[in-house]
Amino acid sequence: MAAMRRAGKLAPSVLGADFGRLAERVRQVESEAALFHVDVMDGHFVPPITIGPVVVRALRAATSRPLECHLMVERPLEQIEQFAEAGADSVLVHLEAAPDPGAVFAKARSLGLGVGLCVSPPTPVTDALPFLESIDVLNVMTVNPGWAGQTFIAEMLPKIRRARAEIDRGGLAVDLTVDGGVTLDTGCAALDAGADVLVAATSVFGRPDPAAAAREFNELLRARGERPSPARSGPPPR
Numbered sequence: 001m002a003a004m005r006r007a008g009k010l011a012p013s014v015l016g017a018d019f020g021r022l023a024e025r026v027r028q029v030e031s032e033a034a035l036f037h038v039d040v041m042d043g044h045f046v047p048p049i050t051i052g053p054v055v056v057r058a059l060r061a062a063t064s065r066p067l068e069c070h071l072m073v074e075r076p077l078e079q080i081e082q083f084a085e086a087g088a089d090s091v092l093v094h095l096e097a098a099p100d101p102g103a104v105f106a107k108a109r110s111l112g113l114g115v116g117l118c119v120s121p122p123t124p125v126t127d128a129l130p131f132l133e134s135i136d137v138l139n140v141m142t143v144n145p146g147w148a149g150q151t152f153i154a155e156m157l158p159k160i161r162r163a164r165a166e167i168d169r170g171g172l173a174v175d176l177t178v179d180g181g182v183t184l185d186t187g188c189a190a191l192d193a194g195a196d197v198l199v200a201a202t203s204v205f206g207r208p209d210p211a212a213a214a215r216e217f218n219e220l221l222r223a224r225g226e227r228p229s230p231a232r233s234g235p236p237p238r
Contacts, residue, residue, distance in 0.1 A: 008221035009034035009197045010214060011068060011177070014059065015050060015148045016201030017210075022055070023062035025205055032214035035066040037179070037199045038088070039148075044074040045097050046146035053086035060087030068092060068137070070118065070179070072145050077104050081111060090114030092139050095128055105134050116177070120145055125159040129166050132174055137197070138163055142190070143180030148201040152181030157193045164194025184220055191224040 012033050017025040026036060038056060043049040059067055066089040073079055076093040083091060091108050095117055098104050108115045116137030119128050121144055128138060140160050143150035160178060167174050178190040179199040187198045200217060207213035 008191060008195070008225055009175070010204075010217045010221060011035050011037040011197050011199045012204045012210075012214060013037040013039055013148070013179075013199050013201035014205070015039040016203075016205035018205070023058065025210060026059060026062050029204060029210050029214040030063050030065055032211060032218055033065050034197075035068050035089075036063060037201075038067055038069045039201075040069055040071050040073060040079075040083075041146065042073040045094065046072045048146055053082040056083055056086040056088055066090065068114075068116070070139070071097075073097065077107060080104065080107050080113070084108075084111040084113055088113060090116060090136065092116035092118050092137060094118045094120065094145070095123060095131075096120055101131065102134070105131075116175075118145075118179070119159070121153055121156060125163050129163070132166060132170060132172055135174060137175045137177055138167070139177040139179050139199075140195075141180050142178055142182070142186070145180075149206075150181050152183070152186035154186075154189070157189060160190060160193040160195055184216060187217065187220060188224070191221070 010033055012029050014036055039050055041048045041050040068090045069083045069088045070092045076098055080091055090113050093104050105115045114136045116139055117128050117131055117135050118139040119125055120141045142152050142156045163176055175196045177197040178195040182198050182200045183203045204210050204213045
């Protein structure tokens with residue numbers, strides 16, 4: 001008997017928003033957002049520099065939705081406390097920046113934060129599987145981290161399928177997030193591969209009516225949530 005999907009979630013990424021009107025844009029889509037994804041880049045782990053704790057504090061004042069801080073930073077352990085103090089609800093760290101992330105997870109948990117692990121496209125998803133029981137979110141990057149507006153890398157879909165199979169096999173309450181190049185079309189493919197959460201930046205905030213764009217994503221999530229999970233076959237990907 002096919003397993004039914006969990007309800008999917010939309011996580012608009014504020015990286016795609018107009019920073020001059022950030023609070024306004026966040027409030028505009030708040031009713032459609034399960035949470036907000038906050039891309040933090042330090043200019044070292046990835047070339048750009050984006051959002052820091054000061055902006056997270058301003059976002060905290062603008063919305064009651066959970067703030068998920070995606071730390072694309074070289075030394076995440078040293079920065080977690082700043083984001084907790086600013087009002088983050090959870091932090092996602094890259095396996096590439098923290099190959100042994102236990103200390104990062106422990107620090108985040110001690111501060112009352114949820115934790116997640118991200119894998120960039122070159123990293124085999126199998127490298128993240130040993131940590132599934134320690135995390136709340138597994139974020140499979142479908143672009144190379146660093147910039148909004150990139151094209152979805154379809155070759156990452158087998159990684160999503162493999163992660164879904166392992167999460168289901170263990171009966172784990174881990175959200176499987178897809179992040180990068182997510183549109184209605186690529187989001188559909190990601191959901192069919194087993195994703196729970198769609199992170200969308202440009203395809204929400206880059207549209208003339210971000211609220212309408214977010215509603216379209218939620219219509220897709222509801223439609224896919226009513227379908228049974230597809231059977232999966234073939235050799236497991238790395």
